[in-house]
Amino acid sequence: MTDHDKDQQNRAEEFLQVFKKGAEFTHDLLKENERLRYQNLEIEQQLQHLHASSAGAPSEELLKKIEKLEMEKKEILGRIKHVEAENIDFANRYVEIENENNMLANLYIASYQLxxxxxxxxxxxxxxxxxxxxxxxxxxSILLLDEKTNRLQAVASEGLENKEIPTFELGEGIIGRMAKTGENYFIDELEGYERDFHHPVVCIPLKIKEHVIGVIVIYKLLVQKEKFNDVDYELFTLLAGHAATAIFSSKLYTESERKLNTIQGFIDLMTK
Amino acid sequence: MSTYNVLVVEDSPTMRQLIVFALKRVRGLNIVEANDGVDGLKKISTEKFDLILTDINMPIMDGLKLVSLVRNDPNYKDVPIVIITTEGANEDKERAMAIGANDYITKPIQTIKIIEVARRLLNI
Known part of the structure; x- marks a missing residue:
């Protein structure tokens, strides 16, 4: 055997040794791998078991709770909606009652003063x-009916002079007609109206039962008064009756006072 | 409960009665009435008021004169004054506010408005 052959044999043995070590190492690795896979399987099984045992039953309970809470929330929201609707209703009714109150106060004071x-x-x-x-x-203006001449004549005015206002024949024109029929007159369109003594904005006959003693005619409203409200129509109705009786009674009283004074003066003259 | 003194200066008895009627619906108000500006000033000199409501068009002394005189009194420089008037033009309102009025109510009168303004200015 030559040196070269010996060298070759040594190298082959060395290689064989290395190969054997490699084989052993691979064997160890495979064993370790098997052990780890087994462990992994065990952990997975444990996890599955844990998941099943910890998440299953309580989640159902939680779902039920959530469902219940959702229902309660829905009910509360419904109640809030209902209360809000009631609040709006109450607020509207409050405004209505306040308006009624305002109207009654106005009517009471107007009547009391008259x-x-x-x-x-x-x-x-x-x-x-x-x-x-x-x-x-x-x-x-307030126009009273002179029953002798059958004409309506201004006796008191605001913003106008009595003498500016013409007299009106009973039954003639809007004012005369309203005085004859006893019906209220309201102009159709306030916007753009220009004063015309024969075509007022409003004409309210002053009536004692069905007997008309005069009229109230309106030619211009205050700049801030854009339209008539419910209370105005009530006031017009009140004025139609109460103002008429107040005018009639005061006229009678004033006349009787004057007559009484005349008679008293005459008696005094006779007895002195 | 506090009591607030309120002065109503108005020459029309109908209007005065209506304002007083509205104010009586607010609890804790002691209401004093005056027929015109001079009568109002007399009452102001003898009694302290927490709120003054006045008309503009009045005989003897009008409401604007009353407001300017009241504002010159150091005791009344912060007392709220409300004008109640038929004068609805913006320039009338501006003039009244410039003199020292705190609020401006136009006629025809709304009792709700009077109550709301009185409550607001008296903080009740």
Whole structure:
């Protein structure tokens, strides 16, 4: 055997040794791998078991709880909606009641003031105040019917002079017709209206039962008064009756006072 | 409960009665009435008021004169004053506010408005 052959044999043995070690190492690796796979399987099984045992039953309970809470939330939201609707309803009713109250207060005070005096001039003044302050008129007049001439003549005015206003024949034109029929007149369109003594904005006959003693005619409203409200129509109705009786009674009283004074003067003259 | 003194200056008895009627619906108000600006000033000189409501168009002394005189009084420089009037033009309102009024109510009168303004200015 040559040196070369010996060298070759040594190298072959070395290689064989290395190969054997490699084989052993691979064998060890395969064993380790098997052990780890087994462990992994065990962990997975444990996890599955844990998942099944920890998440299964309580999640159902939780779902039920969530469902219950959702229902409660829905019910509460429904109640809130209902309460809100009731609140709006109450607020609307409050405004309505306040308006009614306002209307009743106005009517009560107007009526109280109309019957607070028997002086003819004071009664006319009260009517003027009611029409200015409660209705909001700027130019208007009270016309009374002279039963001898059958003509309506201005006796008190605001924003106008009595002498400016013409007299009206009973039954003629809007004012005369309203005085004859006893019906209220309201102009159709306030916007763009220009004063015309024969075509007022409003004409309200003053009536004692069905007997008309005069009219209130309005020619101009205050700048801030854009339209008539419910309370205005109520006030017009009140004025139609109460103002008429107040005017009639005060006129009678003033006349009787004057007659009484004349008689008293005559008696005094006779007895002195 | 506090009591607030309120002065109503208005020449029309109908209007005055209506304002007083509205104010009586607010609890804790002691209401004093005056027929015109001069009568109002007399009452202001003898009594302290927490709120003054006044008309503009009045005989003897009008509401604007009353407001300017009241504002010159150091005791009344912060007392709220409300104008109640038929004058609805913006320039009328501006003039009244410039003199020292705190609020401006136009006629025809709404009792709700009077109550709301009184409550607001008196913080009740």
């Amino acid at each position: 019957h607070s005096t028997l002086d003819f001039k004071e009664v006319l003044q009260v009517i003027l105040e009611i029409v200015i302050n409660l209705i909001g008129a700027e130019e208007f």
